[in-house]
Amino acid sequence: xxxxxxxxxxxxxxGDEKRVDWHDETLWxxxxxxxxxxxxxxxxxxxxxxxxxxxxxxxxxLNHYLQQFETNAKANGIVIHWAKDGEEHNKIVxxxxxKHQITEMVKSKxxxxxxxxxxxxxxxxxxxxxxxxxxxxxxxxxxxxxxxxVLPCIHKKKEEIGELFHEFLGTPEGSADPQLLxxxxxxxxxxxxxxRRAALTGVNFAIAETGEFVVCTNEGNADxxxxxxxxxxxxxxxxxxxxLRKHLSIFLRLLTRSATxxxxxxxxxxxxxxxxxxxxxxxxxxxxxxxxxARPDFRNSLKCxxxxxxxxxxxxxxxxxxxxxxxxxxxxxxxILMPNLDMKKHADLPFASSLCGSCSNVCPVKIDIHDQLYKxxxxxxxxxxxxxxxxxxxxxxxxxxASPTLYKMAGKAARTTLKYAPFVVNNKFNAWYLHxxxxxxxxxxxxxxxxxxxxxxx
Amino acid sequence: xxxxxxxxxxxQSSQPDxxxxxxxxxxxxxxxxxxxxxxxxxxxxxxxxxxxxxVNGYEEIIKRIKSDFEITGKRVxxxxxxxxxxxxxxxxxxxxxxANVELMILPTHFAVAENGACWVDDELFEExxxxxxxxxxxxxxxxxxxxxxxxxxxxxxxxxKYGYGAFVAGPSKxxxxxxxxxxxxxxxxxxxVFML
Numbered sequence: 124x125x126x127x128x129x130x131x132x133x134x135x136x137x138g139d140e141k142r143v144d145w146h147d148e149t150l151w152x153x154x155x156x157x158x159x160x161x162x163x164x165x166x167x168x169x170x171x172x173x174x175x176x177x178x179x180x181x182x183x184x185l186n187h188y189l190q191q192f193e194t195n196a197k198a199n200g201i202v203i204h205w206a207k208d209g210e211e212h213n214k215i216v217x218x219x220x221x222k223h224q225i226t227e228m229v230k231s232k233x234x235x236x237x238x239x240x241x242x243x244x245x246x247x248x249x250x251x252x253x254x255x256x257x258x259x260x261x262x263x264x265x266x267x268x269x270x271x272x273v274l275p276c277i278h279k280k281k282e283e284i285g286e287l288f289h290e291f292l293g294t295p296e297g298s299a300d301p302q303l304l305x306x307x308x309x310x311x312x313x314x315x316x317x318x319r320r321a322a323l324t325g326v327n328f329a330i331a332e333t334g335e336f337v338v339c340t341n342e343g344n345a346d347x348x349x350x351x352x353x354x355x356x357x358x359x360x361x362x363x364x365x366x367l368r369k370h371l372s373i374f375l376r377l378l379t380r381s382a383t384x385x386x387x388x389x390x391x392x393x394x395x396x397x398x399x400x401x402x403x404x405x406x407x408x409x410x411x412x413x414x415x416x417a418r419p420d421f422r423n424s425l426k427c428x429x430x431x432x433x434x435x436x437x438x439x440x441x442x443x444x445x446x447x448x449x450x451x452x453x454x455x456x457x458x459i460l461m462p463n464l465d466m467k468k469h470a471d472l473p474f475a476s477s478l479c480g481s482c483s484n485v486c487p488v489k490i491d492i493h494d495q496l497y498k499x500x501x502x503x504x505x506x507x508x509x510x511x512x513x514x515x516x517x518x519x520x521x522x523x524x525a526s527p528t529l530y531k532m533a534g535k536a537a538r539t540t541l542k543y544a545p546f547v548v549n550n551k552f553n554a555w556y557l558h559x560x561x562x563x564x565x566x567x568x569x570x571x572x573x574x575x576x577x578x579x580x581x
Numbered sequence: 582x583x584x585x586x587x588x589x590x591x592x593q594s595s596q597p598d599x600x601x602x603x604x605x606x607x608x609x610x611x612x613x614x615x616x617x618x619x620x621x622x623x624x625x626x627x628x629x630x631x632x633x634x635x636v637n638g639y640e641e642i643i644k645r646i647k648s649d650f651e652i653t654g655k656r657v658x659x660x661x662x663x664x665x666x667x668x669x670x671x672x673x674x675x676x677x678x679x680a681n682v683e684l685m686i687l688p689t690h691f692a693v694a695e696n697g698a699c700w701v702d703d704e705l706f707e708e709x710x711x712x713x714x715x716x717x718x719x720x721x722x723x724x725x726x727x728x729x730x731x732x733x734x735x736x737x738x739x740x741x742k743y744g745y746g747a748f749v750a751g752p753s754k755x756x757x758x759x760x761x762x763x764x765x766x767x768x769x770x771x772x773x774v775f776m777l
Contacts, residue, residue: 149760171606176603183600186593199744205585258757274757281759301761309767315725316767317677343753343768345711350710352676361588366602369739372731373605375748376695386625386696387731387750390713390768393702396744398709409584413591422597 125449128471128510133443146278147441153274154435156384157485164380173373175489178426181365182416188364189407195334196405199396204406209239212408216241216323216356217248219404223354223375225321231338231345232256233325234272234429235358235408237451238464241323250459252512253315255344257308264291270445272452273382273431278444313345322348326405327428328361328374332367335395335404339378339388346392354402357394361407362425374428377487381430415463420498424459426488431456433482433492439475448472455482459495462503470508473499534568608732618694618729619758620777622677625697629751630764631772634723639663642721642775646684649773650717660706661721676710685715690728692774693734699774700734702746704731709745717731718769724776 127135136483137143161167193203206212210570212235220228226243230236230252242252242263254263258275262268265286269275276284285299292307324345329336336357338345349355365374371391379385397403416422434440437444450461450469458472473496476482482492503509504517523529541564567575613621619635626633630634632649636642642667646652652667658679659668664686671679687706689699699720701712712718728734738746753768764770 152760166608173603173605173608179600183597185596186589205583205588207584207587211584255767256757257755261757270633274760276757277760279759281761284758301758302763304758305755305763305766309765313680317680334691341753344766344767346709346747347767348712350713361592367737369605369732371737372608383756385629387693387698389749389754390631391698393743393746395746398745399707407588407651409588409591413588413595417595419597420596452730455676469631479656506584534654543618580727 125468127470129443129447129449129475130471132447132449133439133475136444136447137442142280143442143444145280146444148546149277150435150441153383154432154485157381157432157435158384160380160384160386164376170373170377171487171489174377174428174487175426177365177370177373178488182362182422182425183562184366184368185361185364185416188366189361190365191331192329192334192452193407195332196336197334199334200403201334201397202379202402203403204404204410206406206410208410209241212236212239212358212406212410213241213244215406216358217245217250218319218355219354220245220250222318227253227319228321229253229255229315229348229352229456230323230325231316231325231340231348232259232275233323233358234452235325235360236323236408239408241358243381253312253319255312255315255348256342257305257344258339259285259309260308260312264288268446268451270453271431271434272429272454273434276448278360294487298569313347316344316351317549319348319351320353321356322352322354323356323358324349326357326363327378328371329359329364329369329405330366330371333395335368335393336363337371337375338392338394339375339390340392341385341389346390351442352401354404355397356406358406358408361409361412378428378430381432381485381487411464415460418463421459421463421495423490424456424492424495425462426490427456427460428486428488430488432485436485437482438477438479438481442470443475448475454491455496456474456490459499462499466503466506467508472511473497473503474510485564529569531568534570538564538568592724594772601769603702605732609736610732611729611733613694613729615725615727619724620696621694621729622692622727622776625694626751626774629697630754630762631697631774633774633776635776638777642688643667645775646686646719646773650684656681657684657686658682658711659686660711661686661688662710671706671708671711676708676714679708679710680691682715684710684717684719686719686721686774687711689722691728691734691737692722692776693729693731694727695730696748696750698734698748698750699737700746700748702738703739703741704741705745712747712749713753713768715769716765717771718749718773720749720774721777725744725777 461469755766
């Protein structure tokens with residue numbers, strides 16, 4: 124169980140109102156860039172539909188495509204490993220490094236390795252890991268987790284990054300110029316790339332037909348690491364497989380426009396075979412994915428291509444910050460993925476939403492995110508993981524709504540109370556009010572109004 | 582039972598009834614002319630922080646490179662024989678040796694108008710790092726090899742055998758610090774595309 128839930132963490136985040144406004148506006152700015160990019164594509168909705176259908180098809184035939192991918196990748200000279208959970212994944216990585224007596228590894232962005240807590244595991248086993256994506260490097264130096272899956276340090280001010288870089292990279296004290304700070308990271312990480320013998324990357328898409336996989340970055344960090352190392356390990360969830368190479372045109376058109384409003388990432392690298400004299404390994408990881416695939420109400424979440432459009436548009440995410448979710452993947456999509464892994468621990472997440480539906484509207488592969496959030500709430504209450512104070516109130520409300528007499532009485536009482544004694548409701552003992560403003564009081568109920576006016580009209 | 586067997590069995594018992602693949606024909610219709618695609622490509626390349634020049638020959642490319650880059654005393658590497666006058670070929674076997682390359686000039690297969698990307702695979706050159714390690718990168722693409730969008734692009738490589746290939750669109754970049762765009766994150770600080 125978490126010590127503080129999402130609502131309590133958000134309250135802490137909201138202590139600094141200016142910062143919340145800044146966070147909110149920065150993410151909304153990215154959402155607007157997404158809108159400009161998508162409105163330039165007349166067939167955008169057709170693309171979303173095609174992306175959604177290809178993913179539906181892939182998941183419905185996943186057993187076949189995983190085996191086809193394995194066969195073709197092996198024929199290409201790639202070594203395939205299977206890991207049922209995070210622990211097995213981590214052991215495979217460590218085993219490969221130990222076999223080559225490697226104690227230092229460079230890693231590009233991979234939410235899967237965050238999910239498996241790979242860095243901690245490797246550090247505990249004597250392997251130093253350097254994250255090479257700039258945002259990930261920053262949170263790694265700050266000993267924090269990424270707060271956003273595409274923009275890992277979106278919660279950080281440049282002055283804070285300046286302080287970190289002054290301490291760790293020797294930049295001048297008080298300097299917070301993004302150009303200067305990025306240059307310092309470039310110099311430092313270039314040295315890392317040139318001296319590491321092992322590199323780990325994530326996988327954006329894997330192609331069953333050809334046994335190749337695609338990695339998308341803007342910085343070029345995945346490729347710098349992979350091409351300079353003797354051994355390249357690519358970690359991927361089993362849901363990343365799609366049938367044909369030509370399907371990439373659909374997903375690459377959708378991905379970056381949804382993520383940052385760019386037409387495509389700077390680099391979309393297709394790895395089909397190991398380079399001459401080098402090793403290429405792929406680890407196929409389950410870690411709860413087959414469990415989610417077996418849940419008809421929630422399997423759609425496995426269609427996610429990790430663009431984070433749902434984060435940027437979410438009014439709750441923008442105003443509560445990624446760390447309030449206390450999960451590897453925050454935001455709306457994280458709130459439907461994480462309860463699958465640990466329902467008790469992440470019972471608060473499906474409630475971290477206004478159910479406005481904006482997430483589902485921007486999702487490039489049409490995941491019904493807000494419907495799933497609503498469904499998770501029901502599962503969580505049923506399984507007994509809901510906040511007890513709210514459960515009592517909900518039961519009372521259900522009873523009231525089920526009885527016309529009680530409903531009328533309660534309505535009148537509420538109007539009178541809110542009008543004359545709002546403090547009875549608007550206080551810290553009311554779990555409902557804590558996260559909401561109470562509405563203005565109408566003069567009469569609809570029932571009362573209707574009775575009066577119908578009489579007048581008759 | 583191995584993890585492989587366990588996973589495949591769990592997938593088999595969890596996956597829903599087969600859903601059909603969509604028909605994608607509508608995405609392959611294009612209405613733009615070759616000239617419009619070329620204009621769109623130039624516009625997109627500029628938008629993503631790169632430069633594009635229409636040129637008539639290698640002499641013109643050499644002249645432009647000499648005026649745009651300070652290459653005296655710097656290492657220039659190329660995989661285009663016509664540029665031997667200003668660049669060396671890469672023949673070494675340990676790619677770490679490329680760390681000091683200032684300018685890299687590479688051929689490409691084709692370009693994509695909608696996103697400013699050029700496609701490169703190892704049919705053109707074997708060393709994958711050439712695309713990433715130089716301080717500055719120059720691409721050469723044939724004027725008549727510009728396709729309107731990614732669907733047309735993948736049609737060209739649908740059945741191609743390669744060990745490695747990439748779409749490269751613009752210079753290496755990041756906006757991880759307060760969303761301020763900085764060119765030259767880890768890879769090339771600039772990209773210039775010559776349309777020949």
